[in-house]
């Protein structure tokens with residue numbers, strides 16, 4: 366078995382790994398590079414079977430529903446089989462409706478925790494893992510008596526740390542190559558940094574929510590289900606209701622889990638921003654609004670009960686919320702990667718908040734394992750070699766983990 370990283374060997378995002386054995390091939394992820402706008406003209410990697418028919422390409426396995434792991438899939442003709450988590454697929458379909466950046470290709474099969482399946486000469490075993498995307502997996506690929514273990518994106522400090530601990534306790538044996546994400550191995554990392562946990566974000570949010578006289582404007586990705594849970598729990602602890610938009614309510618429903626805050630829960634309400642209302646009307650998908658009708662909240666109530674609400678917020682809603690008079694005494698909580706605030710959309714948000722004198726606090730936990738957790742993972746799996754991916758400092762891996770073998774984009778190497 367041999368492998369090559371098409372993209373991601375020296376950048377965070379755009380992950381794509383080709384694995385070959387006995388004349389057959391698999392792709393692990395087909396991501397969009399994070400440094401390119403989503404409408405950029407980007408072609409598929411040079412993989413036979415991706416843009417034209419070639420039966421030796423047996424499929425594309427998507428580790429989790431993040432754009433930098435699946436975003437190029439929309440350019441692939443329908444004949445290529447895709448595999449992903451079932452909830453992940455449902456979430457990507459909602460993202461496709463609401464943002465245009467999701468994925469709607471019907472998968473050929475679903476990934477299930479520790480349930481191996483066979484594709485030609487390959488046996489693939491998914492391992493459910495803690496990450497900021499719901500339904501994320503590490504992937505074990507076996508063929509030719511060799512084993513490649515691909516981390517996908519992992520962390521140990523979210524709301525499912527048990528999945529990480531289970532992997533440490535019971536890792537795949539005899540791994541020849543561990544293709545390991547190293548988001549936290551940065552040019553300036555010293556390796557001792559610890560991660561802020563999701564539980565710490567919750568405590569910090571409670572403090573901010575309680576100190577805010579008006580509405581809390583919560584800025585987070587609706588696809589970050591751990592954060593949705595954090596916002597819900599913080600709202601309850603501050604005696605506030607959580608107001609979702611239709612997108613967040615749809616993603617919560619797409620998880621298929623009754624343990625995730627749902628629109629029909631007592632202290633959850635749904636606001637329909639103008640942009641989403643137009644989408645529903647234009648697509649005539651009225652089942653979307655019918656499903657949440659009893660839980661909807663309208664501008665008058667948003668205004669009257671503003672001090673009792675945590676409302677999911679985005680800049681596109683700013684004008685209507687201002688006009689409805691909901692923002693007196695409001696405070697914004699930024700709960701995404703702070704780097705986005707330096708981008709034009711972040712600048713626009715800050716200008717709006719500044720104009721209304723609304724303060725902003727950042728409460729966020731990373732989706733990616735801190736270096737000490739990556740070290741625990743490498744120690745537990747004890748692979749013959751570690752190949753860096755999804756990192757801005759691949760050349761620094763050897764400072765932190767043993768047996769590193771660095772490979773550039775496009776370079777074939779043996780899994781041995």
Ligand SMILES: [Zn+2]
Pocket residue numbers: 429431434496498518732
């Ligand atoms: Zn990810």
